[in-house]
Amino acid sequence: MKFKNLFLSLLFVISPLLIPTANAQTKVITGDINNFPIGMAINPIKTNEANIPKNVTKWIDAELAKVKTKPIADFDSPNFFNKASGRLVGFIKGYEVSLGFSTGIVYVNNEITNEDTPIVIQIHPDGRFEGNIPLIMPKHYFLGIENKRIPFYIEPGQTLSMVLDWDSVKKLDYGDLAKAYFKGPLAKVNEDIAGFEKPKIDYDAFFEKSKSLSQEDYKKETLNLYKESLESVSKYSKDMLISIKAEAILKNNILIERTNRLFDFVDDLTIPNANKQDANQYYDFLKELPLNQQSMLVSGQFRVFVNQFEFCKPLRSNMKHYSVSWKSEKTFLEYMEEEGIDFPKEDKDIYLFMEENASKMTKKFINEHKNKMNAYYNKYRGIESAYLIKYPRHRVEPESQFKDVLMENWKAKDSIMTNVFGLKKNLVYDIIKIRSLYGDFDFVKSVGNEYTKTNKELALDYWETLQKEIINPFLINEGDRVFNKVFPFSKEVAYDLPPGKSTDIFNKIIAPFKGKIVLVDFWATSCGPCVAGIMSMKEIRKKYEGNKNFEFVFITEDAASPTENYRKFVKEQELKNTFVVHTDDFQYLRELFKFNGIPRSVVIDKNGKVLNDNYCFYNLGISSFQNELNSFLKASNQ
Numbered sequence: 001m002k003f004k005n006l007f008l009s010l011l012f013v014i015s016p017l018l019i020p021t022a023n024a025q026t027k028v029i030t031g032d033i034n035n036f037p038i039g040m041a042i043n044p045i046k047t048n049e050a051n052i053p054k055n056v057t058k059w060i061d062a063e064l065a066k067v068k069t070k071p072i073a074d075f076d077s078p079n080f081f082n083k084a085s086g087r088l089v090g091f092i093k094g095y096e097v098s099l100g101f102s103t104g105i106v107y108v109n110n111e112i113t114n115e116d117t118p119i120v121i122q123i124h125p126d127g128r129f130e131g132n133i134p135l136i137m138p139k140h141y142f143l144g145i146e147n148k149r150i151p152f153y154i155e156p157g158q159t160l161s162m163v164l165d166w167d168s169v170k171k172l173d174y175g176d177l178a179k180a181y182f183k184g185p186l187a188k189v190n191e192d193i194a195g196f197e198k199p200k201i202d203y204d205a206f207f208e209k210s211k212s213l214s215q216e217d218y219k220k221e222t223l224n225l226y227k228e229s230l231e232s233v234s235k236y237s238k239d240m241l242i243s244i245k246a247e248a249i250l251k252n253n254i255l256i257e258r259t260n261r262l263f264d265f266v267d268d269l270t271i272p273n274a275n276k277q278d279a280n281q282y283y284d285f286l287k288e289l290p291l292n293q294q295s296m297l298v299s300g301q302f303r304v305f306v307n308q309f310e311f312c313k314p315l316r317s318n319m320k321h322y323s324v325s326w327k328s329e330k331t332f333l334e335y336m337e338e339e340g341i342d343f344p345k346e347d348k349d350i351y352l353f354m355e356e357n358a359s360k361m362t363k364k365f366i367n368e369h370k371n372k373m374n375a376y377y378n379k380y381r382g383i384e385s386a387y388l389i390k391y392p393r394h395r396v397e398p399e400s401q402f403k404d405v406l407m408e409n410w411k412a413k414d415s416i417m418t419n420v421f422g423l424k425k426n427l428v429y430d431i432i433k434i435r436s437l438y439g440d441f442d443f444v445k446s447v448g449n450e451y452t453k454t455n456k457e458l459a460l461d462y463w464e465t466l467q468k469e470i471i472n473p474f475l476i477n478e479g480d481r482v483f484n485k486v487f488p489f490s491k492e493v494a495y496d497l498p499p500g501k502s503t504d505i506f507n508k509i510i511a512p513f514k515g516k517i518v519l520v521d522f523w524a525t526s527c528g529p530c531v532a533g534i535m536s537m538k539e540i541r542k543k544y545e546g547n548k549n550f551e552f553v554f555i556t557e558d559a560a561s562p563t564e565n566y567r568k569f570v571k572e573q574e575l576k577n578t579f580v581v582h583t584d585d586f587q588y589l590r591e592l593f594k595f596n597g598i599p600r601s602v603v604i605d606k607n608g609k610v611l612n613d614n615y616c617f618y619n620l621g622i623s624s625f626q627n628e629l630n631s632f633l634k635a636s637n638q
Contacts, residue, residue, distance in 0.1 A: 052163060056091045056128055060161045063089045063130075064184045067159050071185050072138065074244050075295035081474035082156035086133045088121060088143065089159060090180070094166035095127035103584040104145040106133055107596045111303050112478050114435045116596040120502075120587050121145075136474075140193070140249050140300040142177075145169070146583075147559075150178040151300070153189050153249065160186045192246030196236050198254075199228045210265065215282055218265050223285070226258040248295040255289055256301040263308040280420045283314065292426040310432045314416050319409045328391040335387045350376045385626070392627045402444050403462040410466065430470045434479050437463070441486040456487040494609035502592035505585050510604060513551045513577075517632050518604040519617065520553045522589065524560035525569050530599040533618030534573055540625050545576070549633060554578045557586035603632055 052060075067087075072079055088106070104121035121131035121143060133141070135156040142149040143162075148169050154160050162180035169178045182190040206225060210218050233254065237247045262285050286309075290296050299305075309315070332351065336343045343351075350372060410433070417423050444459045463483055467476050497503040510518050523530035534554075544550055556566065558580050570578050581589070593602055593613050603612040611632055617625065 051093055051165075052091055053126075056126070059128060060089055060091070060183060063087065064159055064161060067157070067185070069157050071155050071158055071189075075138065075248055075293070075298060080294045081137050081472075083134075083136055084157035086135050086154040086156055087130070087159040088133060088152065088154065088162070089130045090128070090162040090164065092123065092127045092129065092145075092164045092166050092169075095123065097125050099166075101146055101584060103587050104129060104131075104143050105587045105590065106131065106141050106143055108133060108135075108139075108141070109303050109596065110136055110478075111297065111306055112136065112431050112434050112475060113438070113482055114307075115594070117594050118587070118590040118596050120591045136478075137294070138245075138298050140253070140298055142300060148172055148178050150180055151193065152180065152182075153186060153193060153245070153298075155186060158184070158186055160184050160190065162190070189243050189245045189249075192240070192242035193249055195240065195242075196233065196246075196250050199232055201225060201229075215265065219262060219282060219285065222258060222261055222265075226254055229254045245298075249298055252290070252296055252299045253301055256296075256299050256305045259285060259289060260301065260304055260308055263312055266313050280314075283312075283421050286421050286423060289428075291423065291428040294427065296428060297431075306428060306431060306435070309428065310435060314420050315413055315432075319412065320405045328388070328393050330391050332384065332387055335391060336383075341383065347376060347379070389626050389630070402458055403465065406440060406462060407465060410469075425469070427472060430472060430475055433466060433470060434475050434482070437479055437482045438486065441483065445486060459483065459487060494605045494607075494611045496609055497592065502588040505581070505588050506592060507608065509555065509579050509581075510553060510608065513553065513604075514608060515606050516548070517550045517606060517611075517629065518553055519550070519615070520555060520602045520604060522555050522586075522593075522595070522598050522600045522602075524556050524598060525562065525565040526560050527598050529618075531569065533599055534569075534575070536618055538573055541574070541576075544629075550629060551577060555586075555589065556580055557583055559583045560586075605632070 102123050104123060106119045106121060108117045108119050109115070110117065117134050119131055119133050121129050123129045123145075133154060135154065138153070138155040140151065140153050142151050144150075145164075150162070150164060150169070152160060152162060161183040163183075164178065164180050172178055179194055180190075182194075206221070210221070213221060230251065233247065233250045236242065236250075262282075266282075296302065330338070333343070333348070354373065354376070414425070417425065417429060423429075440462065441459050444462070445455050460483065463479060467479060470476055470479070497506065510520065521530075521534070523534065525531065541552055544552075552575075554575055554577060556579070561580060566580065569575075590596070593600065595614075599618065601615045601617055602610060603615050605611045617628070
């Protein structure tokens with residue numbers, strides 16, 4: 001301890017000799033010597049407190065003073081998981097209302113449950129900005145302003161201040177990261193992260209080269225590509241004496257980016273299959289990741305990684321599926337007799353032939369009998385649609401199969417984790433289990449209630465079995481929350497949107513359609529799935545045009561749908577009720593309905609309440625869509 005104090009004293013004595021003449025780019029970092037070594041870091045921006053108006057400085061200081069708790073000491077802290085919000089405040093030097101924007105956005109995601117919660121950061125006319133960020137753990141995020149990204153690190157219960165120089169930010173090329181001047185208890189971690197200069201990698205050249213590489217050679221090249229970056233982090237940490245948190249974030253960012261690229265090779269359709277093998281040893285790069293450490297979750301790239309890991313080829317191969325059959329209250333033959341519709345023997349024979357061979361409907365089988373089947377479908381398509389409207393189909397499956405199949409799949413994945421990846425069970429693998437719950441619960445919820453157990457009891461039985469393998473109590477609590485959200489204690493009803501600017505923007509758009517069911521589609525011409533989905537629904541839109549009970553509404557962002565492309569597509573698809581809103585308004589709508597990506601659709605009832613805030617309607621057939629519409633009308637009239 002005496003040596004450290006002596007070193008600190010000498011540092012302040014000789015620092016004028018070691019550091020260039022003080023200017024706006026130089027900053028000496030000080031702090032608690034017991035928590036992290038004292039060192040110097042070069043602040044990479046020109047803005048400092050001397051450039052900030054006094055009233056703004058006073059406001060920032062007042063916001064920081066509201067925080068009474070200290071940041072966690074490190075990422076192994078028992079308080080790592082914490083649902084307290086973080087707060088981001090700051091100032092944009094050079095901001096004017098005439099610049100045409102008044103919001104930023106932080107794309108928040110709960111990686112444990114895979115739920116989006118985008119947060120609008122309000123920018124005031126004087127350049128101040130602020131926003132509360134829902135958190136469950138420390139995170140390295142990006143503030144997005146006018147397609148510029150400003151990285152920052154935030155913790156639950158903490159407030160971070162950052163000051164931006166707009167003249168510097170606006171000059172950045174796409175993909176470049178903007179720098180900020182930080183203030184508050186988390187300033188040092190942020191400065192340490194911002195001060196690191198990652199070695200440049202020519203990704204385009206490497207991508208082209210990868211097309212000709214074998215799987216094993218690609219892995220070797222990728223590992224070598226990121227070796228310098230990892231060594232640079234170690235050197236930077238040693239030379240600049242950065243905080244433990246910053247070092248962990250920088251290292252994990254590189255490890256995760258490297259891992260994502262190694263996963264990409266297997267699924268990249270532009271790389272010939274001849275270059276790929278099913279060699280288990282390919283995945284040994286996973287052993288270098290701290291999969292059982294909480295620090296892994298802090299990285300801004302963790303969301304992409306955990307999705308890649310969850311759906312990587314070994315974990316999705318050879319999984320069992322539920323054996324689902326569909327049943328209507330009456331058969332098609334019984335409906336034909338009931339309605340008195342003539343059903344010639346030759347047509348009835350084709351119908352029975354298809355029913356008997358339903359389990360054999362392979363591509364080869366369909367090609368062999370396509371002429372016979374197409375003739376039948378063309379003749380009876382309209383009658384079958386009417387039949388399904390009167391007698392909708394519902395799923396039927398054995399009661400026990402749901403849990404048994406899922407648990408067998410988890411046992412198979414356990415084996416893959418051990419025998420293919422060479423890994424022990426870990427925190428990230430447990431997170432993958434929680435992330436699967438929405439899909440698993442939604443499936444069992446959609447199954448009919450012909451069993452001795454209700455759907456809720458069936459799902460609960462599965463969840464109680466699965467959670468026995470999960471160690472972290474926070475993850476179990478999140479799983480309980482998902483269960484209660486999918487199976488609420490009270491009957492689901494339409495809900496009112498919360499009061500505020502976001503709701504005002506939305507209500508103004510849908511006001512002309514009050515009294516009707518409104519299906520709202522958030523989309524963009526630059527979004528491939530959006531465009532394909534809208535095209536697939538053209539026939540249905542024509543069928544329901546002028547319907548007294550229902551309207552389609554399309555909302556897009558001006559920046560994501562260039563005017564010429566937008567007008568051309570709207571004309572081609574004969575879209576009605578289309579709205580183009582400013583990016584600021586679209587970001588408020590993202591926050592309102594909690595979606596980061598598009599397409600996203602919501603269903604509004606006749607009274608303006610939300611019936612479904614995450615409805616998938618693309619690629620539905622006319623009969624299926626009619627069934628859905630009937631259910632919405634029924635719910636809206638209750």
